[in-house]
Amino acid sequence: MELTLWTYEGPPHVGAMRIAASMEGIHYLLHAPQGDTYADLLFTMIERRGQRPPVTYTTFQARDLGGDTAELVKGHISEAVERFNPDALLVGESCTAELIQDQPGSLASGMGLNVPVISLELPAYSKKENWGAAETFYQLIRGLLQEKANDHSGHNPTAWKEQGRKPTVNLLGPSLLGFRCRDDILEIRKLLNENGIDVNVVAPLGATIADLKRIPKSDLNICLYPEVAESVCSWLERNFGMPFSKTVPIGVGATEDFIKEVRELLEMPQQKNESTDKSKLTWYSQSVDSNYLTGKRVFIFGDGTHAIAAARIAQKELGFEVVGLGTYSREMARPTRAAAEKLGLKALISNDYLEVESAIAEAAPELVLGTQMERHIAKRLGIPCAVISTPMHVQDVPARYSPQMGWEGANVIFDTWVHPLMMGLEEHLIGMFRHDFEFTDGHQSHLGHLGGQAHQEVVQPEKQSQDIDDLHDAEQSLPIWTSEGKEALAKIPFFVRGKVRRNTEKYARQAGCRNIDSETLYDAKAHFKA
Amino acid sequence: MSPNVTNLNKDQKINMSGTTLLKESGPREVFCGLTSIVWLHRRMPDAFFLVVGSRTCAHLIQSAAGVMIFAEPRFGTAILEEKDLAGLADAHEELNRVVKDLLNRRPEIRTLFLVGSCPSEVIKLDLSRVAQQLTHAYKGRVQVLNYSGSGIETTFTQGEDGALSALVPLMPEENSNNQEQLLIVGTLANAVEDRLKTLFQRLGISNVASLPPRKSSELPSIGPKTKVLLAQPYLSNTARLLKDKGAEIVEAPFPLGVEGSELWMRAAGKAFNINESLLNKVLDPLIARGVKALEPYKEKLSGKKVFLLPESQLEIPLARFLHRECGMQLIEVGTPYLNREMMECELKLLPENTRVVEGQHVEKQLDRVKEENPDLVVCGMGLANPLEAENISTKWSIELVFSPIHGIDQASDLAELFARPLQRNELLDNKISSIN
Missing domain, CATH: 3.40.50.1980 (Nitrogenase molybdenum iron protein domain)
Incomplete structure (x- = not known):
């Protein structure tokens, strides 16, 4: 049991929802109690999507548990397939349904549905959201492409040369609720086009089932977000012989390395290094x-x-x-x-x-x-x-x-x-000029009046020096700042003041000083520079 | 009635007080009872709510709260892991350990609620036993209670019903020193609560207590000298337990809108034998002012069609207010759960043939929304933007449990909440044609 006040990642089925909602023509049947439907708001509110995620929740209740929950699941599956007519159906369960073991994936497979069924097993009590997204993406690709694996084992990433066309790549990993994926795709597409490389499939974001089936036709996979796409890229490498790039092009150096890696994998000539100026x-x-x-x-x-x-x-x-x-x-x-x-x-x-x-x-x-x-x-x-x-x-x-x-x-x-x-x-400059007569009391920079993060992230210059007294109340063992020492500390720009205070106190303790005055401050400064 | 409604279960169709009560089942889109922790923990700052559940539970509460945590919150989740599922004895022990860690970290906590979840209910974790043992272990320092906020048993506001029900057995019994008291039951915004108390004092009812109290350890007394006035419509179990303790439940509509709040206060006045002329003297000027303040919003809302999706159980009193005081046309009034006895006063005030639907088939209900093309839909957070994207204005139902909307003085604020989306609609020059 783990005490959690706040969690960075959701449960693994939310990862599966990210894949389903990123794509077109997919529906996700999620065996889950009511309440689990909260996950819709992650997409419709945080990401401001104008569509509900393509998910049917079985929303079973306590009174259903005494009866035949399997029949309930099957009823929801038939209804969802009829209503949404998807190109593929993902079937899985959330934490509670995992405990009652209805195995909705097997139920769906046994119903003779006229749609590919991908059964998801996402252990809710040991795994988390990103793992769930990666596993879902992997199961989906594997489910759709496994049969073709043998036909493509002789994959040649330089086939584009022989066929007299531009090389093509797939961008794998971008998804909803991923950081800036929407814009990264545009940027990377542009970057690749400048290098004479075409993008074939982007997945899961915006992809259809037909798009996923086209993945092996490209020369190379680009693993843009390893959290979501690494397992898929490895599987495609093992089963289709498709190599994949591993550099994530964030930053100037990494973008250069990325271009080099991609060109090398495609056996394209390396360009003269002039790219640093592009950012x-x-x-x-x-x-x-x-x-x-x-x-x-x-x-x-x-x-x-x-x-x-x-x-x-x-x-x-x-x-x-x-x-x-x-x-x-x-x-x-x-x-x-x-x-x-x-x-x-x-x-x-x-x-x-x-x-x-x-x-x-x-x-x-x-x-x-x-x-x-x-x-x-x-x-x-x-x-x-x-x-x-x-x-x-x-x-x-x-x-x-x-x-x-x-x-x-x-x-x-x-x-x-x-x-x-x-x-x-x-803010520091304001601190410096605050004693000038032009400076009316209470004046703040424009930032001080902003409601957004700018305001909240600016340090209040007065605050840290006041904290010294509070600190001494709490920890008697610390050396005491004389009023002259405090004055000297207050003259230090606030953005290094905390560090200076900490260092000076550390020095004072080491040197056995009981009182800190401006001399101690300079001693400490020299000590830490040396 | 639209053709789609014929899909609703006819067998269960009942006509009561002029309304048409229907039941629907299917996939639902509602919060579970855990969500009520979001306002309960703020009401009682000396209480901590520890959900015993999964990562889903933790993620749900932080997502529903819609904000990041600014400091250490007074709620958390003991997340069950694989090894906890293997043996219940160990799970109980683990929970003891987690609680110990938590209470050492937060010595200011006086009441700890262990909140059951779907997974803890399914594996039959005995939280009441753990709560008893822990109360014994922390004797005098922390009271440990339990209730279920699980989605398999509760929706949204029912979580508060569970939490208050858990407090009832701890309420001290009245003794001979106690005077007659009015007990307002249901979480209200502090400012609203203060205002209502002032008004009751003007009526001559000076002994007014609240459940939940502002301090979890200062519970009001209970017994035959207590008259209970429900401020929220979703507290049927709590009301039953209070009645069992000898208290009288004052029947009244709920204090939403001028009319509802007036009837609510008059019912209390009657229960305390306050004479008619004093009631009129205190209430009449408030009513006149309240009605006047409503006028601009009534103008905006009158004749507009509203569709309420089920979520908070506030839907029926809100529908009554929107129709009778704001002139809105009720297309459908959804409610996750309908307690006919508690809602009797409210249902009587709804117009003939109002379609009241208990339960949900979210897909069919949204089909009906699209067919009827209402001017405003009251719905959960997950559904709002998809409706807005079809140019249907919405109001989040969760806003109504967070906002100070109760009482005569707040009636115009309540109306404003519904008028704002419509006003915004008029203000904006451009509308989207398609997105995503």
């Missing part, structure tokens, strides 16, 4: 304005794909210092650990947001890159933050075009990550 991130990061970004301490947490990509961008493209890296996704624990190790860190693999919160507090970063939950954590801690990953929030489905992948994705990332820091800087 403004490279120049903006090099420009003198960005000097202040140097060594900014950043804490990263999210799904595996986006967290790992963010770590690379933060370190290699923006010159930040990554002080924490983690993921809630156990399936991505291994690559995340490897990425963290390279940075000299121990990865945080956790589904407990309170654990994430204390790790952030401990690391005392200047910027948090995380999910909506880390945004709230950062707000509480007074640290700027940008959102890089699911779980999805209505704010993560912006009306404007805002991919994460490719060149434009890198532009979006630069703006999204750097603006919260600039806002912090602006």
